[in-house]
Amino acid sequence: MATDSRVQSIGGAAASRTFCAGIETLAGELASAEEAERLRADDAKLATKMAGMDLAAVMKSADPQSEALARFTGLSPATMRDALAVLVAVLIELGSGFGLWVVTVGSEAKMAAAPLLNAQSPSMAGASSPQAKMAAAPLPVKKPAQKPVDPVKAFAKAMLAERATGEVTAAELHGAYVEWARREGIEEMSATALGRRLSALQFARVKRGGRVLYTGVALAAGSRVN
Numbered sequence: 001m002a003t004d005s006r007v008q009s010i011g012g013a014a015a016s017r018t019f020c021a022g023i024e025t026l027a028g029e030l031a032s033a034e035e036a037e038r039l040r041a042d043d044a045k046l047a048t049k050m051a052g053m054d055l056a057a058v059m060k061s062a063d064p065q066s067e068a069l070a071r072f073t074g075l076s077p078a079t080m081r082d083a084l085a086v087l088v089a090v091l092i093e094l095g096s097g098f099g100l101w102v103v104t105v106g107s108e109a110k111m112a113a114a115p116l117l118n119a120q121s122p123s124m125a126g127a128s129s130p131q132a133k134m135a136a137a138p139l140p141v142k143k144p145a146q147k148p149v150d151p152v153k154a155f156a157k158a159m160l161a162e163r164a165t166g167e168v169t170a171a172e173l174h175g176a177y178v179e180w181a182r183r184e185g186i187e188e189m190s191a192t193a194l195g196r197r198l199s200a201l202q203f204a205r206v207k208r209g210g211r212v213l214y215t216g217v218a219l220a221a222g223s224r225v226n
Contacts, residue, residue: 063077063081065084066078066080066081066084067080069084151181151186151187151189152177152189152194152197152198152201153201154184155176155177155180155181156198156201156203158180158220159176159177159180159219159220160217160218160219160220161217161218161219161220162216162217162218163216163217163218164216166215166216166217166218167213167214167215167218168213168214168217168218168219169211169212169213169214170191170195170205170211170212170213170214171191171211172219173194173198173214173219174191174194174195176219177189177194195212198214203216203217204216
């Protein structure tokens with residue numbers, strides 16, 4: 001008995017699932033039918049609108065710019081389309097003609113300037129060449145080579161005077177030379193070297209009383225030794 005009741009319970013559950021599945025299928029079919037009905041209604045509305053439209057009027061409005069200008073000017077759209085076409089053609093011709101004029105004038109200007117440039121180019125090239133720069137640059141003035149000055153000769157000329165009876169000791173002469181050399185910025189010379197150089201210059205000297213005397217000369221008045 002218990003087994004029979006369990007079998008009946010299982011069979012009832014299967015029947016319930018089958019019934020629910022059938023309900024869901026019917027609900028889906030109903031929704032599809034409603035959507036199809038709505039689409040058919042939309043199609044009918046569009047067809048009604050298309051039937052009420054004037055396709056000739058729509059085609060006449062293919063050029064809204066011409067129609068707008070026609071409304072402003074009071075001319076017909078066809079006249080405005082023709083006028084716009086003529087204006088565009090004129091602008092194209094003017095642009096091409098102006099461009100050709102610019103090119104022609106530029107070429108003529110270059111050709112006219114070419115002889116002047118060619119005439120100036122040799123002089124300009126010559127002016128920029130190293131030879132031209134060397135020729136244009138002032139030549140350095142060569143100073144005549146100065147002979148080395150003999151300091152003993154310069155000293156004798158500046159500090160000695162000829163005197164027939166004059167006498168100057170070697171010590172006084174050397175002291176005067178040292179003073180003069182320091183004043184003139186010349187290197188000093190020893191008494192022996194000075195005496196040797198004076199003898200070479202033919203200055204007469206004698207030895208008297210154990211002293212060396214240079215005769216025939218006297219120290220100039222500007223010497224502090226004197």
